[in-house]
Amino acid sequence: MDDITRDLVTLRDYWRYAISRFNKADLSYGHGTSTAGDDAAFLLLDSLDLPIDALDPFLDARLLPSERKLLAERIETRVTTRKPSAYLTGRSYIQGVRFHVDERVIVPRSHIGEILFREYLGELGSSFLPDPMAVESAVDICTGSGCLAVLAAKFFPQAEVDAVDLSGDALEVAKLNLAEHEVEQQVSLHEGDLFAPLAGRTYDLIITNPPYVDHEALDGYPPEYRAEPRLAHDGGVDGLDLVRRILDEAAAHLNPGGGMICEIGSGREILEEEYPHLDFVWLETASSQDAVFWLSAEALGVE
Incomplete structure (x- = not known):
């Protein structure tokens, strides 16, 4: 985990990394997302309290050490537990309206x-x-x-x-x-x-x-x-x-x-x-x- 957070520094890095991990793990979707790319974008953006439909403006933003650690941990949790990303962030959306969710x-x-x-x-x-x-x-x-x-x-x-x-x-x-x-x-x-x-x-x-x-x-x-x-x-x-x-x-x-x-x-x-x-x-x-x-x-x- 330390190597990941040292080597990956931008949101683009973590998005690419998450997609690779999700595809390798053959995850399933359908909880507001339908592809590895969309699910990774939701998990990363919502974890950072960023708009979930606005990935592009933030892709090359450098992340703080605490943010890198959080994202690396949630990517790992998504892969190892197979829980929906919304459970990991604690939030889901209907037409942009946010709701609290848990298991x-x-x-x-x-x-x-x-x-x-x-x-x-x-x-x-x-x-x-x-x-x-x-x-x-x-x-x-x-x-x-x-x-x-x-x-x-x-x-x-x-x-x-x-x-x-x-x-x-x-x-x-x-x-x-x-x-x-x-x-x-x-x-x-x-x-x-x-x-x-x-x-x-x-x-x-x-x-x-x-x-x-x-x-x-x-x-x-x-x-x-x-x-x-x-x-x-x-x-x-x-x-x-x-x-x-x-x-x-x-x-x-x-x-x-x-x-x-x-x-x-x-x-x-x-x-x-x-x-x-x-x-x-x-x-x-x-x-x-x-x-x-x-x-x-x-x-x-x-x-």
Whole structure:
């Protein structure tokens, strides 16, 4: 380690070194990055509290001895433990918004976050999501780190937001993110199974990114994904156990004129076959055309 920190002096040196180590170790990605170069850039920049999307301006900056030591240690840890880089820095991002993460929660990489930013920050507004100023109540089911509940509070400033998770450990992380984003007065956390803690409550908007990985895929997970809580991935034999329960219970918790946005992964054909009466609106994202659906309250029989 001493030889490395003596010989490598610029950010470019450490980026090149990290890429070589990551490729040799055949690491896996998918926690906000998709290549060795991107993962190395994230790990180095976030470790140094630099903008994670601005590598070029800093490539030839000479690093302090303490910075060299930190980067060398984190590169080594990434390779030897196979933990996602976000766990090593303690931070993850959705559309540039920073959240605290650790091994009590999965690393956020939500299609729903992308959709919220696109639909509400676009020039024309959303063609299906409700007027953000008209939403007075919203709930995030399976909130995990609380990232979508935080975004809901920001996009729906008039809304009271509930956030539910079965994991008490995950809710402890969510508390950190509510405090960091100063939305504790707007968002309430509930420990429990899906809608169970919300008896009698109804909402203008349901947001949910439940566990939806099937058992075959879980069994084939690389170490990076195994480092995350299995509970947050396990969607049953075909990945849709929780999605079905949410679909069956959602109508009882929706206000007329509201709706639900749900991320499911790759189960579109199964859902459309099992729920032929539901008018799913499938939403395109940068990496998928059918990983997220929108259902209006009307489609769910709420009038």
